[in-house]
Amino acid sequence: MNDIIDEVIRQVAEAAPHISSGLKKRREYVGNENPSDEKQLEADIWANELLKQLVTSVKGVGEFASEEEEQVTDCGEGLSVAIDPLDGSSNIPTNNLVGTIVGIYDEELPCKGKNLVAAFYILYGPLTTLTVARDGEVDEYVIEEKPGDKIELHKASENIRMPKAKVYGFGGNKNWAQDFRDFESEISEEYKLRYGGAFVGDINQTLHHGGLFGYPHRTDAPEGKYRLLFECNPIAYIVEAAGGASTDTEKSILEVEADKLHQRSPFFAGDEKLIKKVEKEIDISSLDG
């Protein structure tokens, strides 16, 4: 199994410099929508096709699923790979952070996050980095492009442990429920706000600075925004492996039952004490009726 995980990571990491440099020519919306009814940029479709081709060619990958595709692609026997090819793609037209999120499950999709055996993300920022969680450890690498489509990985942080909480950020503020507004107001007294509008960028600073990041349920979207299999589970797996915690307001994200491939969930991850505070103070049933 380790060989398969290594190969999936290698394929995606090798594509990362190419994806990063290919974004500038693909910044226009193309008039299509993905299975979550979100507008697609040319870059979303292009990155999905590229990564699909690379990941499905790995021997030992049995299923491939993407936030950009309706159905799971069956490619044989083996592990299941779920990807968000370009997370935060609405940041592309304004030249802000974007990323790629990958979860590797040892179960058929859809399934719980507990079935993840590794997860990683690429962050296309001033540097292109790879952050990987496997075997209970999180490591971060800078990806350096070399001639001939080659890369070198330089370890930047080994066995990341989330530091004492310092920053926070929450998405969806136009439509928060009242109990969440009260919660945010209290949190803002103690912690510094950092919100960039790309899940990978925001979680990356939570990992490095410590704190709490979330995209809660909204009055107009009781399930929140993030997709469980493609976004919530891999990121929760990484944060938990770094000594943090996650919740959908009631239980760890990794314990949320997955009934549908593109299912959404309220999401919080970060400092363990702050996650307990979310679970104590936020009542998702406040949106019922």
Ligand code: FDP
């Ligand atoms: P995007 O729509 O640009 O793809 O779930 C996708 C995501 O970005 C996250 O990366 C980001 O955190 C969030 O949505 C941004 O949502 P808001 O526009 O509501 O802030």
